Amino acid sequence: MTNTHLSRRTILQAGGTVGLAAALGLSGTGAANASGLPAGRPGSGPEILDLGPAVVQFGLMSSILVGDVVYIGSRNVEPVRIVAFHVPTGKIVGQTELATGHSIQTLTADSAGRYLYAGILQKSTGPQPNLYRWDLRSLSAPATPIGRIGDRDVRDLSVAPDGRLYAVGGGSATAPALWEYDPATGVIANLGIPDAGATLARAVAATDETVFFGAGSTLGGGGSAGRACLHAYDRASRTFAPVTPTEMLADPSIRDLAVLGDKLLVSSAGSTEQSKVALMDPKDPGTYALATSIGKTAKNFAAIGGHVYFANESGLCDYSVASNSISQVDAGGPALGEIWGVDARDGKVLVTSAYGFIAEIDPETGDSMVTDLGEAGAASTAQTVMGIAAGGGFIYVGGNGVIARRRAKTGEVTNLQAPGEAKDAVVVDGVLYTGQYSSQGIWAYDPRSGKPIHQAADFPAAQNRPLDVCWDAENRLVLVVAQSDTEGGGSFWTYKPRTGAKQCFVNPIDDVQLVRAVATRDGVAFLGGGLSSLEGAGTVVAFDPVAGRELWRIEPQMGAGLAALAVQGRHLYGLTRKGGLFVIDVPKRRIVHRADISALSRGFGALVANRGRIYGVSDTTVFRIDPKTFAVSTVMAGTDGGWYSGSHITNDESGYLYTMRGRNLVRINDHPRR
Template sequence: MNHNPTLTRRVALQAGGAGGLAVIAALMSSAPAHAAGATPTAQSLEPIITDLGPAVVQFSLMSSVTIGDTVYIGSRNVEPARIVALHLPTGRVIGMTEIGTGHSLQAMAADPTGRYVYAGVLQKAGGPQPNLYRWDVTTLGTPAEAIGRIGDRDVRAVAVSPDGRLYAVGSGAGTPALWEYDPVTGQVANLGTPDPAATGARAVAATETTVFFGGGTLFGGGAARAGLFAYDRAGGASRDITPAEMLNDPSIRELAVIGGKLVVGSAASTAQSKVAVMDLDDLTSYSIATSIGKTAKKFAMIGDTVYFANEGTILSYSPASGVVAPVEFDGPAVAEVWGLDSGGGTLVATSSYGFVLQIDPVAGTSVVTDLAAAGAPAAAQAAMGVAAGLGSVFVGGSGTVAHHRLAGGPVEYLRAPGEAKDAIVVGGVLLTGQYSSEGIWRYDPRDGRPITKVAEFPGEQNRPHDVCWDDVHGLALVGVQSDTVGGGSLWTYDPQTEQSKLFTNPIDATQYVRAVVSREGVAYLGGGLQNADGPGTVVAFDPVTGEELWRTAPLPGSGIAALAVRGRHLYGLTRRGGFFVIDLTRRTVVHTADHSSLSSGYAAMVTNRGVVYAVSDTDLFRFDPTTFAATVVVPDINGSWYSGSHITNDEQGRLYTMRGRNLVQIDDRPRS
């Protein structure tokens, strides 16, 4: 997370008249909050740490499956992960089980008898742990049991064949394999890698004779394209059955065997996604249509009509007519749908906003059940980004932004699709970089309006990493990664004119923009790759013209994790803990060091009170402005971040980051 911008003359003018004076008065009069019992002095070197409580608390979900009149819903971004059972007729949660490992459940399926719900886990990097679970839902008081592990770290999809065998696919361990669990023997077996070019797999379906495997490029670019393979359960061989119309899409996103057909959805990038219905008896015979949006997933069927979801809408597809259209109904926006089932002419959809919808697609009516109100347990999540200013601190979560007011009061939750991966506060206004492919969103707590999208960019530029403020040009700058085509981009947004620009691959075709900072109207971009290796390129870039000014690779071999500017010096950390300082006037590296004992992976940096601070997964530390030596300020901070550490500050020079799952304010006054 980049630092909160100081109040520039431009921002004061934008505030306008009496409003501008009010902004200045608020900045001048706001006093720092201190921990109970703390008595800071001018000579104190101990940081004052104020615990502001859990950063983001909600019930967030990532999967579901319906058996009869009960929906089983898998949680997202909480530990322990859990499954809740929602009884639709009463609208109440009637059961819950906790999962022993992992933080999210993206994959769920029911066995043919309706007795078991199977779940696959997303995990952090670490040692071998179970990532496949089974819950006997005929006895909801019995906990789910671990049944084994697939070799891929993250389970992305599971399916059960008619004879009760579980098939699973995932990502996180190189080329993804097809895995099988036999409930008779209790063994998990590797059935091979149907698609040797794939970097991940998110789709699997099974019949009595065949398992269908959907792979492609997943998270970070690459050469692989969509691949659909049929694995012969008797012979053990796989054959490529990818529809020609999907070959240029990045990956197969979803598979389902419904009504004697194989339904296929792709994930798209520069074009629209596709949906196909294939004849199981003759897989060369299929109907296919270009869909709406970049994703086609979560299939259900009523009669001859296929229903599915894209990034924020439920769609219908008629194979007979070839028409794809939005489903019109009287309910709220669904955002991302993580489960879709059908029964008795009704669709059951689970929304990332934390509710379940029962939709009659013919009548256009719906019933909404809020999961928290129904009894689903809310819990503190790992955080995304954090931003602070004018008495507010904002923390990104899954489908929400938590608004903490330093003056006190309950936390307000701003409903927004996707995730606020990073953000800044400019003159009291929040600007977020919103994943996935959601662009830049804006929220002003003083005008009473909801958070809204203010800038949109091409869908393949989908993963914002870092947001900073260019006070010379009055621009928000956002560093971005493209998961599907590789490389990345720089987004710019001018809040005054509401104009935005996109600069694609400003570093090169493979490095995304992990970090961005600004000094005197020049943007400094730090490049990275999906893994920790990489050129580690830093590019000086004009954010108005798109002109590259110069570049260097101060510590080649590792991608850039974070950048910060202090005076004429550009500080940087790599993902392997390398530290460098560049003299921007001479364009030379003047200092390097190994801080891998303090930092590895996605660290973050901020300049505050004339000193550069950094936070890693473990520690908060600062650098001496003269010697560049590192000093630990808060050891073992161990912030719970979903996709890399963040840190920010406010106008009074107070720092904000995570300690565990709680938001903390840190008032550090190093001896000058």
């Protein structure tokens, strides 16, 4: 793969903690001491310092070219918005804000180029709209809601030549359906669920006669979940027919669809195999040419002559129709990171990167011109965040395509480009190690070296979602646990920085449980399992990370999968996703305490050992656990944590705790009574 590098447009988010703190009107210690909190004394209570927005960048998740304007949908920033980037001038010429959702994964326009449709991702199901329309004749007027599909999230949209809009998505309790919006009547209709085993639909493409529906098990795979399925919906007879290319049936899902001229482009999402691309006759779906792609992703198609350009996880690919072959485009500019838009204009390929820029690439020469969207006028605002780590004088916070590196003494923030998302991380001897989603393995960054962040170790691509990272000081190993979105189950990884040696143990608990949490004591790794849903109990396994074998296991019998594990002294603390707390006496291998703390924690909470105690965080509360009585008390309430995929809490060498309050990073200096 191509290693990412530090942006030549290094971004300074904040000049200093004092200025930020004063501007934000802080509670607790306020801005009195930006370089370090006072040591305090036992019983003086927690001191809380608001460090300001944690990750600031224009986050994006979709784009489409209409005429000379690229319309770009935001990701994980508030408010949700669409910006209009005018290619000839390189400037943002319009913006509209949406009233609901957290991200826009799909945009499409009608054939006349008058209306732009947007489908949003939501935090929860409900009556709020998830479909919007923007009249491109008047960019000063806001986009308006047109209703909602019954699935929580809208993942893809397509407009038929007659103006009817088709939508697909997922995230609800039922399998995804095909939805139709008729602009003449304003009615949104459910046209049916073509595959009851699918967990997510990410692709739709409409012609005059047929709507193609692509789905599978990209999220929530394994077990009885369906695999890649492509269905053709006959608009006249209102019936579905399966038309999945035989070579794609074993893949997790259909990833993308596009009508290009008189052909249909179909791609699958790869997992244990490479992704595939098929060039299909939409009137005769059994007639197609198929090529094996490069990598596990193939999305966002744009045609120039006899070539179709699309994105994979490494950059831009070229599908030659004549030779039915795929090659990687060697673009000479910066790393493109995760790509959310590929369009064709005047013989050039326009690439919209999650790093926050538009690249105009000449496919013949590889020459590229890059425009930073922030410099073009797109407002950079605080994202929801992923993992968090601290040490060596820095605090690191992961976002989408970015890791914010904050200097502890001055508050200066530099954005490091990193592909995907740093789901969790740990700092060891001043070096940052991240578990990088999706299928990116472990990345490393040493701020003293002057070298860019880079991939330190890769692992099987199907083990795509790292969930927890910790350091085994006894064996000098970085430990990571992961979930397989497509195959079910999960894995346990080890990486030795000194030698580069790595190991991967697939399904170390069983063939159903993902591995959500990891902690370590005296060279033994403790793995916490569960299911991707809230149902099903989790198991704790003691594992030898060097020999690669199970030592013993305990069923906590708390009725839920694990959210977090942490070790303090002889005790292993566990937190479940339904708010159960348990404590295991490790030498005796038995549970010595159980409690219901669901009033404080529910969902993906986190735990950390600090100053002789265990601290936890949820979406609402930072709490501590007494090491003798196991009593739980609140440290900070009302966090409303701006997390994207579960709460996190970490500490540095001085014993300061770091977590989120809203979208701001906070530092906590706690002094509980002894």
